[in-house]
Amino acid sequence: MVAIAIARQTVREALRRRVFWIFLIVAVFLIGLGPVLGFLTPKESQTIMRSLGLAVILLAGLFITIVTCIYLIPVEIERRTIYTVLSKPVQRFEFVLGKFLGGFAIVFLSIAAMGAVFLALVYFQGTTRGPDAGVLVWLTSGKFPKEMVLGVVLTFFQMMLLAALTIFFSTFATPVLNFFMSFGIFIVGNLSSVTESLTTSKNGLTSAIGKIIHYMLPNFGNFNVQNAIIHPTTEISNQGVFIRNNIIYALIYSAVLLILAVIIFDRREV
Amino acid sequence: MAAAISIQGLTKKYVDVWQKQEVIAVNNLNLEVQEGEIFGFLGRNGAGKTTTIKMLLGLVFPTAGDATLLGKAMGDNSVKSQLAYLPEETYFYDSMTGWDLLDYYGRLFRIPEPERSRRVQICLEKVRLQKDAWRRSIRGYSKGMRQRTGIAQALINDPKLLFLDEPTSGLDPIAHAELREIVASLKDEGKTVFLSSHQLADVEIICSRVAIIHRGKLLTTGTIKELTAGERTEIVVQGKAVTNGLLGKLQALVPDTERTGSDTLMLRTEDDDKISAIIDIVRGAEAHVLSIVPHRRALEDVFVETVRREEASA
Ligand SMILES: Nc1ncnc2c1ncn2[C@@H]1O[C@H](COP(=O)(O)OP(=O)(O)OP(=O)(O)O)[C@@H](O)[C@H]1O
Numbered sequence: 390m391v392a393i394a395i396a397r398q399t400v401r402e403a404l405r406r407r408v409f410w411i412f413l414i415v416a417v418f419l420i421g422l423g424p425v426l427g428f429l430t431p432k433e434s435q436t437i438m439r440s441l442g443l444a445v446i447l448l449a450g451l452f453i454t455i456v457t458c459i460y461l462i463p464v465e466i467e468r469r470t471i472y473t474v475l476s477k478p479v480q481r482f483e484f485v486l487g488k489f490l491g492g493f494a495i496v497f498l499s500i501a502a503m504g505a506v507f508l509a510l511v512y513f514q515g516t517t518r519g520p521d522a523g524v525l526v527w528l529t530s531g532k533f534p535k536e537m538v539l540g541v542v543l544t545f546f547q548m549m550l551l552a553a554l555t556i557f558f559s560t561f562a563t564p565v566l567n568f569f570m571s572f573g574i575f576i577v578g579n580l581s582s583v584t585e586s587l588t589t590s591k592n593g594l595t596s597a598i599g600k601i602i603h604y605m606l607p608n609f610g611n612f613n614v615q616n617a618i619i620h621p622t623t624e625i626s627n628q629g630v631f632i633r634n635n636i637i638y639a640l641i642y643s644a645v646l647l648i649l650a651v652i653i654f655d656r657r658e659v
Numbered sequence: 660m661a662a663a664i665s666i667q668g669l670t671k672k673y674v675d676v677w678q679k680q681e682v683i684a685v686n687n688l689n690l691e692v693q694e695g696e697i698f699g700f701l702g703r704n705g706a707g708k709t710t711t712i713k714m715l716l717g718l719v720f721p722t723a724g725d726a727t728l729l730g731k732a733m734g735d736n737s738v739k740s741q742l743a744y745l746p747e748e749t750y751f752y753d754s755m756t757g758w759d760l761l762d763y764y765g766r767l768f769r770i771p772e773p774e775r776s777r778r779v780q781i782c783l784e785k786v787r788l789q790k791d792a793w794r795r796s797i798r799g800y801s802k803g804m805r806q807r808t809g810i811a812q813a814l815i816n817d818p819k820l821l822f823l824d825e826p827t828s829g830l831d832p833i834a835h836a837e838l839r840e841i842v843a844s845l846k847d848e849g850k851t852v853f854l855s856s857h858q859l860a861d862v863e864i865i866c867s868r869v870a871i872i873h874r875g876k877l878l879t880t881g882t883i884k885e886l887t888a889g890e891r892t893e894i895v896v897q898g899k900a901v902t903n904g905l906l907g908k909l910q911a912l913v914p915d916t917e918r919t920g921s922d923t924l925m926l927r928t929e930d931d932d933k934i935s936a937i938i939d940i941v942r943g944a945e946a947h948v949l950s951i952v953p954h955r956r957a958l959e960d961v962f963v964e965t966v967r968r969e970e971a972s973a
């Protein structure tokens with residue numbers, strides 16, 4: 390399929406960018422720092438390592454996703470490679486679909502790489518008190534804790550949604566503008582508890598605006614289950630349904646963004 | 660013969676929102692290009708050539724007007740499998756190799772393997788891209804190698820109709836001649852070529868018909884022969900006996916006759932049949948014909964005259 394060929398080419402070009410590798414290498418380095426920090430504070434070692442790891446994956450994922458996806462379409466227009474693509478029997482929706490799939494693949498590769506390093510460390514690292522009180526011995530936990538795996542998986546879907554948003558913006562916004570828009574919406578979308586409280590405001594206007602923001606903007610906050618995972622006191626009543634709903638939400642929202650992107654790009658002169 | 664390209668009233672206005680300015684890049688263009696022609700599309704910088712091609716390929720949208728390509732409405736995706744486009748400045752995916760680039764474009768045409776590899780090889784050979792460059796990244800290609808890759812990319816789908824926007828600009832004389840021959844050879848394969856070029860000498864050699872546009876408007880169109888018609892011959896006569904009598908006799912035959920020195924005359928005629936009569940008169944008068952030089956009008960002369968005339972009247 391043509392969109393797949395375009396997606397492959399998109400990934401290939403994106404992986405040639407230095408900034409992608411810098412973020413990825415720094416992130417892996419920081420994740421690797423987790424056990425070291427944990428060793429220094431044995432009591433909290435597991436918590437520190439896990440929260441640091443997930444936070445790094447989220448942050449690095451955030452930057453990699455935005456800096457990569459803001460360029461996927463504009464770079465083809467700027468370098469005019471798009472002329473040779475769209476003059477061939479390639480429909481514009483196939484081009485946009487290829488870019489979305491390529492963007493998702495890049496997000497997948499980076500989260501998978503960081504997640505693999507993180508989960509490997511979680512698997513191997515574990516300290517416990519030895520028979521002599523006060524002596525620490527090295528133990529491997531010997532398992533992939535379910536919550537950590539889910540944390541990584543949900544971060545992937547969160548970044549996938551962000552990638553869709555960024556690529557959608559790139560069909561009409563310049564990369565610099567897009568950077569701030571995507572970043573801003575990611576932050577606002579993470580404050581879902583705040584925007585939710587706005588919807589119930591007594592002031593009609595505030596509540597209307599709150600509703601628009603809360604229900605229109607992608608609800609990025611829903612994917613942040615680190616808190617729930619790391620502090621088991623906060624309960625999520627039905628984890629399975631919660632996760633499934635989030636994944637479905639990411640897929641449907643991305644599909645809507647794809648359709649809007651196609652509608653806009655169809656009218657765009659290149 | 661069927662029309663490969665038929666353009667009716669094609670118009671493109673660019674509006675600059677900030678400066679509130681309007682540029683009419685293409686203005687009510689009507690044009691027909693027949694199948695099997697190599698058609699030269701000429702005009703000064705900014706005349707609207709590239710804009711016309713981009714409209715035909717659906718890259719920008721016309722403000723008004725319409726066109727058909729190979730009988731299908733422009734922008735129809737189904738006709739694109741028979742089209743080729745070489746953009747005026749060939750930016751490619753620099754980090755790819757020439758081979759991979761053509762392979763990618765082959766995929767976009769949905770050419771399956773092993774046919775695709777076969778096509779890639781045929782095209783790279785056809786444009787004579789040196790073999791050791793096939794697997795090197797395009798970043799290290801010279802201008803000529805890029806241009807060859809660009810033409811190879813345009814041939815990957817064995818197209819029926821090619822849009823070549825300045826395929827021979829900026830090349831060394833040998834590469835230039837080679838690429839010109841490659842373009843000329845497309846005619847023998849029955850392809851139609853829409854060629855935008857500033858290399859009028861090339862156009863004169865390889866094109867059957869041309870159109871000249873200026874500020875988006877079509878000034879003239881016709882075969883090279885029609886446009887360069889009006890060949891002129893200059894005859895210089897010399898002798899002791901260049902009298903006013905001889906001058907008078909010659910002027911009666913050729914009005915454009917003038918004395919250019921005490922013993923020389925210059926005659927200019929577009930009628931070759933008069934030459935022998937002139938020689939007879941000169942012989943009888945004890946003078947002699949020093950030179951007979953035919954002056955063909957070059958396409959360049961026609962182009963300059965046509966555009967100048969338009970600019971003067973504007
Ligand atoms: N995207 C655009 N926005 C605004 N004006 C444009 C745009 N593209 C082209 N123009 C204007 O349209 C006119 C025609 O440009 P075009 O590129 O078609 O000329 P051309 O004949 O191809 O010239 P050249 O021989 O230099 O390549 C020019 O005045 C140009 O400035």
Ligand SMILES: [Mg+2]
Binds near residue numbers: 708709710747
């Ligand atoms: Mg041009």
